[in-house]
Amino acid sequence: xxxxxxxxxxxxxxxxxxxxxxxxxxxxxxxxxxxxxxxxxxxxxxxxxxxxxxxxxxxxxxxxxxxxxxxxxxxxxxxxxxxxxxxxxxxxxxxxxxxxxxxxxxxxxxxxxxxxxxxxxxxxxxxxxxxxxxxxxxxxxxxxxxxxxxxxxxxxxxxxxxxxxxxxxxxxxxxxxxxxxxxxxxxxxxxxxxxxxxxxxxxxxxxxxxxxxxxxxxxxxxxxxxxxxxxxxxxxxxxxxxxxxxxxxxxxxxxxxxxxxxxxxxxxxxxx
Numbered sequence: 001x002x003x004x005x006x007x008x009x010x011x012x013x014x015x016x017x018x019x020x021x022x023x024x025x026x027x028x029x030x031x032x033x034x035x036x037x038x039x040x041x042x043x044x045x046x047x048x049x050x051x052x053x054x055x056x057x058x059x060x061x062x063x064x065x066x067x068x069x070x071x072x073x074x075x076x077x078x079x080x081x082x083x084x085x086x087x088x089x090x091x092x093x094x095x096x097x098x099x100x101x102x103x104x105x106x107x108x109x110x111x112x113x114x115x116x117x118x119x120x121x122x123x124x125x126x127x128x129x130x131x132x133x134x135x136x137x138x139x140x141x142x143x144x145x146x147x148x149x150x151x152x153x154x155x156x157x158x159x160x161x162x163x164x165x166x167x168x169x170x171x172x173x174x175x176x177x178x179x180x181x182x183x184x185x186x187x188x189x190x191x192x193x194x195x196x197x198x199x200x201x202x203x204x205x206x207x208x209x210x211x212x213x214x215x216x217x218x219x220x221x222x223x224x225x226x227x228x229x230x231x232x233x234x235x236x237x238x239x240x241x242x243x244x245x246x247x248x249x250x251x252x253x254x255x256x257x258x259x260x261x262x263x264x265x266x267x268x269x270x271x272x
Contacts, residue, residue, distance in 0.1 A: 033094060033095050033097075033105065034092060034093070034095070035075065035092060035095060035105065036092050036197045036198075037090065037092040037198060038198070039089035039090070039197070039198050039199055039200070040087070040088060040199060040200035040201060041082075041200075041201055041202065042202050042204055043202070043203055044172070045203035045205050045206065045222060045226060046213065046214075046216045046217055050084075050085045050086025051082060051086045051172070051204060052083065052084045052085070053168070054081065054082045054112060054113050054169065054204075055079055055081060055112070055114060055115060055116045056080050056081070056082060056112050057078070057079045057111045057114065057116050058076050058077070058078045058079075059074075059077055059108065059110075059111070059136070059138070060076035060077075060107070060108035061073065061074060061105075061107060062075050062097050062103055062104065062105055063103065063105075063106035073097055074132040075093075075095045075097065075098060075108075077119070078090060105180070107179075107181050108179055109138045109176060109178050109180075109181075110176070110177040110202075111140060111174065111175070111176055111177075112174060112176075112177060112204065113168050113172055113204060114143065114166060114167060114168075117134045119131060122134065138184075139176070139186060140176040140185065140191065141185040141186050141187040141188070141191070141255075142186070143166070143167075143190075144190055144229065144232065145186075145187065145252075145255040145256070145259050147236075147263070148232050148236050149170075149233065149236050150167050150170050152165060171206060172204040172206050172207065173204070173205045173206075173207065174190060175190050175204055176190060177191075177194065177200075178192070178193040179194055179197055181193075186251055187250075187255060189225045189228040189229045189232075190205065190225070190229060192222075203217075205222070205226045205230075206226075208226075211227045211231045211234065214227040214230060228248050228252050231243060231247050232244075232247050232252060232256050235247070235256050235260055239263075241256075241257060
């Protein structure tokens, strides 16, 4: 015998399905599966001048959760270079994978002034690899703390080596740009977040011999990020552990002491 509540469900569900089917699907359906168009301009944080010919790389991941565990998949891994006036753009895209049950877009973010490794190039380096994305996650602080002067002669990727520092220019620090999530790096000095994705103005922090020049930046938060990054850099330039304590008296200072000691004791890895 069908209970009253079961009868209500049997009647209501088909009716509900009919109502849903009659409604036009919204743009970007399923909801939350569209990566918006992203565009902007790279400028020097002090001078305000556009910066041309730098790599801007978009990375987007989906997240899957179930009773059997969780995982993530690569949605986008694309690169462009800034134009003569420092501008860049990425198209919008609907990602069907992210619309599946228990699946969503985990995040999308940009790396700036970090040399791009193409899928074809990475595959050519190792016959046993099938890369879908590089090894860079959304914490670019590691690209600063280990070698703020970008002098390591050899960097590792998978099981092979490549020569040279992984930045387009040593004149500016590489920057992580977050959209969906706040900056959550081990040390957030080279991360910036935006609520909007169109026509964003991304300030790149210059490498300075005198961190006091960071005061020229009007935005107090960005000025402090500049001071921390360049104080960290100067600690390595002068091999001065005392400067590490002036970074932020937190994760930046702690990383500075740890990696500076390794830097000093392994000089053969670095250009002089």
